[in-house]
Amino acid sequence: MIRYDNTLVAVVGAGPAGLMAAYSAASDGAKVVLFDRNTEPGRKLLLTGGGRCNVTHDGEWAELISAFFGGGRFLYPAFRALSNRDTVSWFEFRGISVIRENGGKVFPRSGSASDIRDTLVHACREAGVEVRTGTRIRGIEPGDGRFRLQTGERSGWEAAAVVLATGGLSYPATGSDGDGLRWAVKLGVPVVSTRPALAPLRSAEGWVGRLAGVSVDPVRAMLIRRDAEGKEETAGRAEGALLFTHRGLSGPVVLRLSRDLPGSWSGEITYAVLLDLLPDAGLGDLTAQMEALLRAAPKKTAVNALAGLLPASLTAAVLRQAGIETHTTAGTLSAKRCREAAERCKRLEVRIAGPARYAEAMVTAGGIAQSALDPRTMGVKEHPGLFAAGEIVDIDGDTGGYNLQAAFSTGWVAGCHAAAYVRRK
Numbered sequence: 001m002i003r004y005d006n007t008l009v010a011v012v013g014a015g016p017a018g019l020m021a022a023y024s025a026a027s028d029g030a031k032v033v034l035f036d037r038n039t040e041p042g043r044k045l046l047l048t049g050g051g052r053c054n055v056t057h058d059g060e061w062a063e064l065i066s067a068f069f070g071g072g073r074f075l076y077p078a079f080r081a082l083s084n085r086d087t088v089s090w091f092e093f094r095g096i097s098v099i100r101e102n103g104g105k106v107f108p109r110s111g112s113a114s115d116i117r118d119t120l121v122h123a124c125r126e127a128g129v130e131v132r133t134g135t136r137i138r139g140i141e142p143g144d145g146r147f148r149l150q151t152g153e154r155s156g157w158e159a160a161a162v163v164l165a166t167g168g169l170s171y172p173a174t175g176s177d178g179d180g181l182r183w184a185v186k187l188g189v190p191v192v193s194t195r196p197a198l199a200p201l202r203s204a205e206g207w208v209g210r211l212a213g214v215s216v217d218p219v220r221a222m223l224i225r226r227d228a229e230g231k232e233e234t235a236g237r238a239e240g241a242l243l244f245t246h247r248g249l250s251g252p253v254v255l256r257l258s259r260d261l262p263g264s265w266s267g268e269i270t271y272a273v274l275l276d277l278l279p280d281a282g283l284g285d286l287t288a289q290m291e292a293l294l295r296a297a298p299k300k301t302a303v304n305a306l307a308g309l310l311p312a313s314l315t316a317a318v319l320r321q322a323g324i325e326t327h328t329t330a331g332t333l334s335a336k337r338c339r340e341a342a343e344r345c346k347r348l349e350v351r352i353a354g355p356a357r358y359a360e361a362m363v364t365a366g367g368i369a370q371s372a373l374d375p376r377t378m379g380v381k382e383h384p385g386l387f388a389a390g391e392i393v394d395i396d397g398d399t400g401g402y403n404l405q406a407a408f409s410t411g412w413v414a415g416c417h418a419a420a421y422v423r424r425k
């Protein structure tokens with residue numbers, strides 16, 4: 001059965017972008033149906049911020065825009081329509097009190113992502129949105145000034161306007177596996193090729209895995225690409241906190257670098273992360289500091305004498321990488337060996353085992369090209385009545401609440417303008 005309503009706005013995807021789009025369209029008077037393939041809305045939202053949901057970032061616009069790796073200017077009109085402060089007010093008005101942490105990360109005071117999800121769903125229902133979970137849209141076809149959304153062989157819906165909010169390809173188990181992007185390609189909408197972003201990086205080096213749980217803040221990191229002849233090129237740079245994991249590297253600095261790693265590469269090419277573990281000290285000063293520490297405790301092992309510079313297990317790993325046995329006594333280490341150890345602290349190489357994985361990536365870089373959209377309406381230029389919001393769009397930000405804010409703001413704009421489009425028809 002095909003259900004047709006020439007006043008209907010259909011929103012596909014009940015993540016943060018789709019929920020906000022459905023709410024804003026319905027509060028602007030549109031009849032709205034919101035589809036999600038999962039049996040509950042906002043499944044990924046429940047995982048955000050480790051279950052606490054870093055719902056937005058408290059900062060000036062310039063800071064927010066710069067957190068989107070060069071693509072943030074596109075978001076100006078959306079942030080003007082629904083800013084980070086408007087988002088906080090929107091939730092506070094609905095009884096969610098928030099706290100600000102770590103330089104601007106905003107969380108619900110309850111520490112529960114489900115409060116954010118439930119508030120969005122409740123607001124949608126109150127505004128009259130029909131929420132249809134467990135309904136996977138299988139394709140979208142435009143024709144005769146409307147859109148047909150297939151739900152089965154012979155069943156579907158026809159709507160006057162559609163908001164695509166199906167997310168990217170990250171954490172596909174949450175329901176976002178690229179359906180919307182495939183439809184966009186089929187409709188001839190330009191799509192920038194996608195790759196995982198904000199993902200941990202794997203390393204096959206055993207010493208890295210043995211440091212699992214060790215963190216250093218800040219480190220300066222450089223992603224380098226080496227060709228078959230050993231020629232090096234810098235593929236990315238970042239600074240921030242580093243975490244060693246059983247599989248490799250994580251922490252904000254590595255999550256940031258991951259978007260600079262290509263989705264695949266040939267066997268001839270290798271990638272490595274070069275870590276400056278003590279970025280505030282120059283090599284000369286660090287060498288002098290290490291020499292002083294070793295001289296001050298000549299009978300201790302080198303690792304113990306250098307305690308305080310870095311976590312002991314990391315110091316031991318750095319010394320080993322510099323070819324120095326960790327039980328070597330401090331007093332026997334020559335000035336040359338000491339300088340080599342300092343050099344390792346400033347340039348510790350971790351070889352990367354392979355591309356980042358969508359299954360572990362918090363967001364997807366790439367998506368519907370910014371040039372295909374009007375940033376003031378989030379409308380697809382070549383398809384009047386079709387809108388896009390959230391991670392399906394070629395926009396990805398750093399950790400810190402930026403991605404959810406982008407989803408809320410673009411969802412808000414898409415919903416308002418989808419409602420206005422239907423009204424005008």
Ligand SMILES: Cc1cc2nc3c(=O)[nH]c(=O)nc-3n(C[C@H](O)[C@H](O)[C@H](O)COP(=O)(O)OP(=O)(O)OC[C@H]3O[C@@H](n4cnc5c(N)ncnc54)[C@H](O)[C@@H]3O)c2cc1C
Nearest residue numbers: 013015016017037048049054137167175390391401403404
């Ligand atoms: C572990 C983790 C932690 C994160 N933490 C944070 C954080 O604290 N702060 C932050 O700002 N960002 C965070 N992010 C990123 C943030 O969650 C995403 O950027 C955001 O969810 C994107 O919203 P969206 O609505 O565009 O897409 P999604 O949240 O991916 O929602 C898309 C929805 O579309 C549905 N869908 C897909 N295809 C179909 C179809 N064919 N038919 C029907 N429905 C469909 C999916 O089921 C899904 O519910 C985190 C991400 C992860 C994975």
